[in-house]
Amino acid sequence: MSGGPGALPFRLLAIGGRAQATPAAVRRLLESASSAAVLLREPGISPADLVVWAEEILPLCRAAGALLLVHADAEAARVSGADGVHLPERGDVAAARAILGPAALIGASRHDAAGIHAAAAAGADYATFSPIFPVDGKGPPLGLAVLAEVCAAAPIPVVALGGVTPALAPACLRAGACAVAAIRAAWGGGC
Secondary structure, three states: OOOOOOOOOOOOOEEEOOOOOHHHHHHHHHHHHHOOEEEEEOOOOHHHHHHHHHHHHHHHHHHHEEEEEEEOOHHHHHHOEEEEEEEOOOOHHHHHHHOOOOOOHHHHEEOHHHHHHHHHHHHOOOOEEEOOOOOOOOOOOHHHHHHHHHHHHOOEEEEEEOOOOOOOOHHHHHHOOEEEEEEEEEOOOOO
């Protein structure tokens, strides 16, 4: 699903585990957010359980015209019919592309400009860049100035992640992010 910088089909990437991304919560999120994608992320989940969960959430996303991504497991994305996968820092973008094909959306978590360029070269469609703002346990925040520099030079769309709240999202977009990603803030009423 290649596109240049700025070409993403969502403005909010709502990242949720099983406790957040329940069918009722996904329905509420998609009713309140005009341009969202849902990323299912539950550390330690089995591939079979991830497929079942994705198959449960997928119809809600389809009905709302939203994308559904799963975290880290390209095969689970393929089997469930999800729109793509979001890979961790050490995820193999080329292997995911081989499993999912050219139409799937593949994202990659990155923490520096070199990582974003490497993800793009491997075939990623977008990269999350984090942490922009303070988040417990995630290291020092990179800030809006660094986000702007990275976005200006990025060969793929950049999604701002890390401490992004509804109040801070517009600043990330003004800095050049094509979208924002949120975990806690996304499930508390949209971003």
